[in-house]
Amino acid sequence: MNKPLFYRLDWVVILCYLSLVFFGLINIFSSTYNTNKSQIVDLQINQNYNDRNLLPNEFSNEIDESIDKQINTQKVIQKNKEVNKQHNEIISFKQLIDINSLSGKHFIVFIVSIVFGFFILFIRTQFFQQLSYLIYFISILCLIGLFFFGISINSATSWYIINGISIQPSELAKIGAVFALSRHLSDFNTDLKKIGSLIKGIILILVPSVLIILQPDPGSAIIFGALFLIFFREGLSFRYLIISIFGIILFISTLLFSFNYIIISIACITLIIIFFVKKSYKKIKVSTFFIYMISSIIFVLSVNFIFNSIFEQRHRDRFNVILGIVEDTKGLGYNINQSKIAIGSGGLIGKGFLEGTQxxxxxxxxxQTDYIFSTVGEEWGFIGSFGLIIVFLILITRMLNQAEKQSNIYRRNFIYGISSLILSHFTINIGMSLGLVPTIGIPLPFISSGGSNLLAFSLMIFIYLNFDANRLNHW
Amino acid sequence: MIRKYFLQIFTFIIVFTFTIRLIQLQLINSDYKFLSENNAILESPIFPERGFIYDRNNKILVANQPGYDLMVIPENTNKFDSIELGKLLNLSKNQLNLRLSKAKKFSNKIPSIILSEISTEEHAFIQEKLWNYKGFYLQRKSIRKYFHDIGANFLGYISEVNENDINKDPYYQPGELIGRQGIEKYYEDILRGKKGVNFFQKDRFNSVIGSFQDGIHDIMPKKATHITLTIDLELQKYGESLFKNKKGGIVAIEPETGEILALVSAPSYNPNILVGRERSNNYKKLAGDTISKPLFDRGLQAQYSPGSPFKVLNALIGLQEGVINQNTEYSCNGGHFYAKGAFMECHCKIGTKNNLISAIYQSCNTYFANTYKKIINSKTSSSKGVDSWKNHLSSFGLGAYLGYDLPIGKPGFIPDSKYYNKWYKKDGWKAPTIISNSIGQGEVLTTPIQMANFTAAIANRGYFITPHFIKSTNDNKNIKVFKKNYTSIDSIHFKPVIEGMEKVVKNGTARIAKINGINICGKTGTVENFIKLNGKKTQLTDHSMFIAFAPKDNPKIALAVFVENGYWGSRWAAPIASLMIEKYLNNNVKRKWLENRMLNGSLESEYSKYFSGKSFKINE
Incomplete structure (x- = not known):
């Protein structure tokens, strides 16, 4: 622990972080890049050229002249094209970080994050641990404050605008929730086998998510569900995880097939399991299986009710599109279809920077936000998109690996929390662009345009760097 | 243990799933590439200007002018007063509504043509008021302009492609223009050039936002070729004016090169009426005129009996086969019995003795009947005789397509032994049976261009170059080389025949064609002809025919002239041919009296009497 901080930093994560932010910068620039003026001029010249073709030629010497003119216009077009080409080639770093563009804003937030992050590196863990609930409380207040001072964009009241800078507190609430959960789960008297501890943890997650649902921004709220993953690291029975996964499978298959078939297959599978298990382990009670079976059947029966009554029409549409129940590439399925076209047309090496036609x-x-991955897929091809996925894989698994080396449960919980958040964003965002997950509008960390999001995830990375650098310290 | 790794395992599973999906979308499935191009790329064709057509002296015949199509996108239209719009467009309300519903049926989103090829003058008028009508707009395009009211028969015209054309050649897209007949059709490939493509980037509203990848994929159009024809504008014009109120035509060829100097077919029409919005109406009118048949190119498509001009060919064959020589004489007594009880009339006086030369300029039937008999009988059988005779004629380009560069034509007909064996039973016929061929009447059929061509072959003393219309192109390529064809007649045999033809004009049947200072060689023809009138075979007034070349030495022009139902060859055809020669060689015509007679002479009354329903006299 005598080494200076610089040598203790996790340079693998830093490298992943920097490359993701820079790649994000490029793709935001590309997806907001507009055709420049000289191309419009090009079009007009073409028009003239076409018109020239039709000029009436009363006399033959005039005709020769007009042929010459045609040749000249062709030359002009050719020249113009060359100019255009040069114009495109000199897209510089300066343009990339132009303050008025979204990529420029992305860059500024990145700089701000580094400044904040630098200070964060020197803060002691205890300081965070002590302030965990306070941070959580402030973030909850910010969420409540939205109902009074918030600004609506796209019919969701999710933003504060201060001096022209828009801030989305739900992004910062993610950090607050991770802090509070880490603190709660690392307390001496917390025991997840006790219902009280469990309920307290659930409430910590539910409060911000309910407030966010009310904005309404259900996409961001769903992300908070990922924080339950920390519970399993801390000893919550995997039974719940298995039951939830089983529930999701049941839910989807009920939507896809008639529930009669589902109920019959549940019954059959249960009987088969009982038959084999009973043979091997005589002690096991048959009744438990029946309870599972009956509750599954009740769940299946209620799926249609949940789907039709609790879900809104747009949510139903999203499920219908992704499950292929509805085939509608012009209306409901337009986004996903266009995203798939963009990604699919990229091929192996992509169409190149600024060359994506989609x-x-x-x-x-x-x-530039929810579907940024389609730009990556189109312009950088399989190589680019696979590379991006691999960088995320390295980032997440590296953090989780390092978390296991922690001497301090609070810090480990925190790293688990942020890893879960990054993983869930990654899964939902890219899954959606690839047409595997129903439309849920959330950004891809570090890549998507969106200042609050980048700031929140950058701060998480810097806190991780701090925690990881001090992983052997007991304070 | 599992608690330490479950989230990492989770991450791996998700990354694996995404990778499989990426492989599926980007590497395996190739549909998306096509879909994205469909989505985002607009292919906009660039049409090169259609090539111009010049005459042999580089005078412009055909160029282009702007025309406008009135387009409609049905989806974009508002409610409008269709009577008002109809008035503006000169359409009835019903016509307009019919076209609109057709457009709607085709597509609500894609533009359809409501009115095509609106002239520049009309365009200005319509443009002024069109802003009232949403969804309608005028689209510019290039249409043909004919600078002279001549040559409609060989120039042809262009019109929009139909489904057939598109199926035949995928080059064409709906709405594009294609050459239809004549030079426009035959040289379509080089006259149209090759269209290029501009690729534009579209956005999701289908509007163009710039060129696609800075136009690196754009294809420049290949420039069209300008064509220079062998036609002499002034000669063609003059020929057409001479044929006012007459039916028939002129084919004039430069013998040395096979270049067609004029191809007159009368009656014809002004080529400009097949340009613009009235084209289809006008075309229907032309096609529906079954009496004067203006779309029928008489110079290329009409098959007539050649009549007396054919005698010179029989003379040449007789000389080549050695059955006659220059001094062979036959006596004629106003005709002769060519078989028992079968008499062929002749206008020679009783007791006339003709040698070859006088037989040609007197056009003696008896002489050529005898010659023909000898030709047929010179071989071991009549069959072999006829076949050898046919071979000689084939070498003059008769009885088959000539191979000139226009899409239409007729082969004519030269009978052979097979034909007669079928007709009369094998060996059931002899030379006298088919004696009419000797004077160009019988089964023989030729087109005027074939006659002009064999005249050119005689002028060349034994060869011809396949007649053609193309002289050169501005880019010096794409010119077919038209080959020299030798006849089966040795060149020494032409001398007496040409001498005979010279005397035809000097002191024979066509003295009226004489021009001071020019040695014309010619041969008149007066051709019997029949049509079916009210289901009955009826003889009409003879066709007036004349073939000629001039000057005798080093000939510059060879031509065939025929005037339908003009009676004597010397009455119409010979004077017209003579005026054409004078015009071409001397550039101006001094014999105003003859010119006026031809310009003002009309055969309309002759033609109209056949269809008047009353009985009529012929050969008046």
């Missing part, structure tokens, strides 16, 4: 044509809505 991207240039704005065929994918919200491409």
């Amino acid at each position: 991207t240039k044509g704005n065929f994918v809505p919200e491409q």
